Amino acid sequence: MSDVQEAPNQLLDVNLHENWSCIQATESGPRSESEHLQVTIGATVPTGFEQTAADEVREKLGSSCKISKDRGKIYFDISVESLAQVHCLRSVDNLFVVVKEFKDYQFKETKEEVLKDFEELAGKLPWSDPLKVWKINTNFKKKKTKRKKIKQNADSHILDYYENPAIKEEISTLVGDDLASYKDEKDESSKEETQSKMLKFRVTCNRAGEKHCFSSNEAARDFGGAVQDYFKWKADMTNFDVEVLLNIHDSEIVVGIALTEESLHRRNITHFGPTTLRSTLAYGMLRLCAPQPTDIIVDPMCGTGAIPIEGATEWSNCYHIAGDNNPLAVDRAANNISSLLTKSQIKEGEVSWGLPIDAVQWDICNLPLRTGTVDIIVTDMPFGKRMGSKKRNWNLYPACLREMSRVCRPGTGRAALLTQDKKCFIKALSGMGHVWRKVHTVWVNIGGLHAAVYLLKRTPQAFVHPSEQDGERTPW
Amino acid sequence: MKLLTHNLLSSHVRGVGPRGFPLRLQATEVRINPVEFNPDFVARMIPKVEWAALLEAADTLHLVEVPKGPIEGYEHDEKFLRQMHHVLLEVRTGPSLASLATAG
Numbered sequence: 001m002s003d004v005q006e007a008p009n010q011l012l013d014v015n016l017h018e019n020w021s022c023i024q025a026t027e028s029g030p031r032s033e034s035e036h037l038q039v040t041i042g043a044t045v046p047t048g049f050e051q052t053a054a055d056e057v058r059e060k061l062g063s064s065c066k067i068s069k070d071r072g073k074i075y076f077d078i079s080v081e082s083l084a085q086v087h088c089l090r091s092v093d094n095l096f097v098v099v100k101e102f103k104d105y106q107f108k109e110t111k112e113e114v115l116k117d118f119e120e121l122a123g124k125l126p127w128s129d130p131l132k133v134w135k136i137n138t139n140f141k142k143k144k145t146k147r148k149k150i151k152q153n154a155d156s157h158i159l160d161y162y163e164n165p166a167i168k169e170e171i172s173t174l175v176g177d178d179l180a181s182y183k184d185e186k187d188e189s190s191k192e193e194t195q196s197k198m199l200k201f202r203v204t205c206n207r208a209g210e211k212h213c214f215s216s217n218e219a220a221r222d223f224g225g226a227v228q229d230y231f232k233w234k235a236d237m238t239n240f241d242v243e244v245l246l247n248i249h250d251s252e253i254v255v256g257i258a259l260t261e262e263s264l265h266r267r268n269i270t271h272f273g274p275t276t277l278r279s280t281l282a283y284g285m286l287r288l289c290a291p292q293p294t295d296i297i298v299d300p301m302c303g304t305g306a307i308p309i310e311g312a313t314e315w316s317n318c319y320h321i322a323g324d325n326n327p328l329a330v331d332r333a334a335n336n337i338s339s340l341l342t343k344s345q346i347k348e349g350e351v352s353w354g355l356p357i358d359a360v361q362w363d364i365c366n367l368p369l370r371t372g373t374v375d376i377i378v379t380d381m382p383f384g385k386r387m388g389s390k391k392r393n394w395n396l397y398p399a400c401l402r403e404m405s406r407v408c409r410p411g412t413g414r415a416a417l418l419t420q421d422k423k424c425f426i427k428a429l430s431g432m433g434h435v436w437r438k439v440h441t442v443w444v445n446i447g448g449l450h451a452a453v454y455l456l457k458r459t460p461q462a463f464v465h466p467s468e469q470d471g472e473r474t475p476w
Numbered sequence: 477m478k479l480l481t482h483n484l485l486s487s488h489v490r491g492v493g494p495r496g497f498p499l500r501l502q503a504t505e506v507r508i509n510p511v512e513f514n515p516d517f518v519a520r521m522i523p524k525v526e527w528a529a530l531l532e533a534a535d536t537l538h539l540v541e542v543p544k545g546p547i548e549g550y551e552h553d554e555k556f557l558r559q560m561h562h563v564l565l566e567v568r569t570g571p572s573l574a575s576l577a578t579a580g
Contacts, residue, residue, distance in 0.1 A: 294520035296484065317517055321481055354511030354565065358481040368485045373524065 037080040039133050040101070042256055043092040047072040048444040048453070049284035053091040056287065061085055070208065070249035075101075080133060084140070087260075090283040090314055096245050096256035097130045097137075105253045111213045115222040118246075121255075122226030130257050134242065137259045200236040202243055203227060204258075209250040219246060276303065277380050277418075281444070282310040285378050285416040288442070288455050293317040295375035300364045300404065301325075305333030307378050309340060312357040318376075320357040325364065333359045365399040369407040371463055376414055377404050383420040383449065393421050397428035405435035406463040413458035418444070420451040429454075434461055480521065480564040483530055506537050511565045518561045519551045525564070534563060 045053040053074050054065035063076040075098065078086060086095060108114050203224035207216040223246055228235055233242065243258035286307065291297060295318045299307045302322035311320045322333045337357055362368055381400070382388035388396065397419075404415060415436075419425050429436060440455040527545050534542040542563050543556055550556050 294517055296524070317514065319480065319521070321484070354509050356517075356565075358477045360477060360481065360485070370484055370526065373484050 037129055037132065038077055039080060039129060040075055040077050040098040041086055041259075042068075042073055042075050042096045042098050042254065043089070044072055044094045045074060045092050046278065046281045046284060046444055048442040049091060049281070050074055052284045052287050053089070056089055056091045060089065068249070068254075069252060070247065070254075073247075080136065083133065083136060090310070091280055091287070093278070093280050095259040097133045097259060099127060099130045099244075099255040099257060100125050101255075102251075102253040104251050105248075107212065107251070109213075111218070114212075114214050115218060118219055118223040119226040122223060123230045125255060127231075131242075134257045134259065138241070141261075199231070199233045199241045200239060201227065201231075201233045202235060202237050202240045203246055204243060205246040205248065207248040209248065211250070212248070216248075219248065277306040279306055279310050281418075281446075282307040282378075283314060284442075285418060285453055286311050286315065286376075288416045288440070288453065289376045289378060289414050291315045291318050291376060294319065296321070296373060297376040297378065298369070298374045298407070299323070299379045300362070300367060300377065300400075301379045301381065302333050302359070303329050303380065305336050305359060307380065308333070308357055308359075309336055311378070312337075312355045313340065316356055318356065321360060322357065323360045323362045323364075323367075325362065327361055330359050330361045365396075365403055367403050367407055371406050372409050372413075374407045374413065375409050376416075377408055378416045379418070381417055381419040381421070381425070383446075383451070384424075385420065385449070390421060390424065393424045397421070397424050398431065401428050401432050401436065405432065405458065408458045410435075410458055410462050411460040415456045415458070416453055417456065418446075418451060418453045420446065420449045422452050425452075425454065429456075435459055435463065477569060478565055479530065479533055479567050479569070480525075482533055482569070483526055483564070484524075505569065507568045508562075508566050509568055511561070513558060513561050515554065515557045515561075518557045518564070521564065522546050522550060522560065525560075530563070537567065537569060539563060539567060 043053065043057075050067045050072070054067060054076075057063055057065050057074070057076050061076065061078055061082055063078055065074045065076045067074050074092075108117060201224075203220045205216040205220035205223070207214075207219065224235060224244070227233070227244060243261075245254070245256040245258055247254045247256070286297070289297075291311070295315075297308070297311050297315070297318050298321045299305070300323050302308055302324050305322045308320040308322035311318065322330075322337075324330050324333065337355065337359060341355060360368075382393065382396070384390035384393045408415065417425070429438060435458065436456045437459055438454055439457050442453040442455070444451050444453060523546075531542065531544065541559055543559055547553060547556055
């Protein structure tokens with residue numbers, strides 16, 4: 001199994017909130033002037049889940065969102081003090097601070113004129129507040145990066161915590177090291193602030209629309225040139241401090257500064273499998289099901305366990321079970337769970353073990369679960385492309401839906417099922433109206449494939465085993 | 477796996493037990509991992525517990541201090557809840573993943 005080699009290169013994207021909340025408390029002094037700053041934040045989210053993300057923003061930040069025409073983006077206003085909480089959002093992939101938004105930009109006729117306008121634009125934008133936000137954000141991130149390096153080393157050694165009690169010694173030492181280095185970082189960064197540093201930057205342009213007479217490269221180049229002249233920054237495509245975003249969607253233009261480098265979407269996973277789901281997507285699917293305290297939530301085809309792991313971290317008052325028929329997958333899921341446990345142990349320093357999650361090997365067509373005990377089923381079904389085959393799906397999907405209807409609690413149970421094989425799924429569902437009712441469909445894009453998340457409600461009808469219907473025609 | 481998980485599992489292969497339940501545990505390894513006590517969570521799980529299976533599992537694993545069934549007013553009985561918390565969430569059996577040993 002090559003899982004062990006996968007871990008160091010595939011980043012354990014740090015669960016940011018643990019660092020942010022404690023760091024924010026110490027930053028009160030020099031920040032007082034920018035405390036009352038209000039800014040607009042933009043976030044990229046998995047397309048199709050804009051509303052779910054907006055709900056999360058309203059719930060956690062109290063802000064209402066504007067959902068952009070540009071699919072996969074939402075915008076909301078916050079005061080700078082809430083920046084730490086913004087990084088705690090679990091439905092967003094990337095964050096940026098908005099410099100300026102043009103709702104209806106008037107493009108001139110020729111390419112030369114349009115590009116000239118972009119050049120002139122650079123010097124006219126209200127950069128100073130967004131740059132303040134960027135600065136605060138960068139200071140936090142510097143501290144986080146050092147911590148992450150330590151954790152990376154920790155995780156590659158501590159894979160199977162459950163198996164080796166001797167590792168307990170290692171953890172307490174690491175906690176000590178971690179705290180010591182955190183103090184060093186604080187001193188370092190305050191030194192850096194007093195020196196004025198030459199900043200490196202790049203411009204990333206995303207353009208969508210049929211009527212534009214220029215390309216994204218041209219816009220990025222000319223706009224970037226003007227930014228460079230204005231700020232005297234150095235352009236660097238790979239090793240940059242500031243990433244300026246130029247997003248053009250028809251006649252809507254948004255200029256922003258990126259607040260995240262690596263996308264947050266792989267945060268909980270150290271051991272990747274062939275089709276690991278983005279954690280942000282996993283979060284969105286779970287949220288669609290509105291988990292209630294003590295709900296039993298099952299992913300019967302868990303693969304690397306992305307969904308139950310996201311569930312256990314965000315809905316820790318529910319109970320999560322991850323299962324798969326492939327022992328390699330169950331191994332990966334268990335390793336990811338171990339890594340998560342280790343991470344939370346290092347963070348808290350104290351002994352706070354145990355997550356409400358378990359990993360089991362089983363066959364989805366014959367689940368060893370008691371009838372009607374599962375409240376929520378969330379899973380990423382084999383698309384039939386990288387995993388399984390379309391032909392196999394014709395038998396698999398009906399069998400899955402049937403078995404899932406058996407274990408799911410009648411009346412209150414629900415399921416969120418992701419698949420790209422929509423035709424097969426709808427056909428399989430059509431014979432199941434007595435147990436499953438489709439209430440919502442979210443169209444999503446998975447690695448270029450047009451997939452759907454189907455939200456199903458379990459009807460109140462109790463499950464009847466086919467053989468108990470002697471003499472009757474089976475309903476399906 | 478935790479005993480709460482074991483309790484939710486069954487085999488509905490015909491012929492295994494009266495309702496294909498419970499699954500036999502193998503007492504190869506038992507470990508105790510401390511888990512933060514959440515009385516509310518435990519209290520709400522009690523109605524979902526299949527007691528016969530739980531008691532049999534506890535017996536196989538030689539656990540002590542396992543309540544025989546829900547007692548009157550268990551929602552407010554901290555001692556009872558702590559015992560159940562320990563049994564359901566802190567006791568772990570077998571290697572970290574289980575391929576289930578189905579009865580028979």
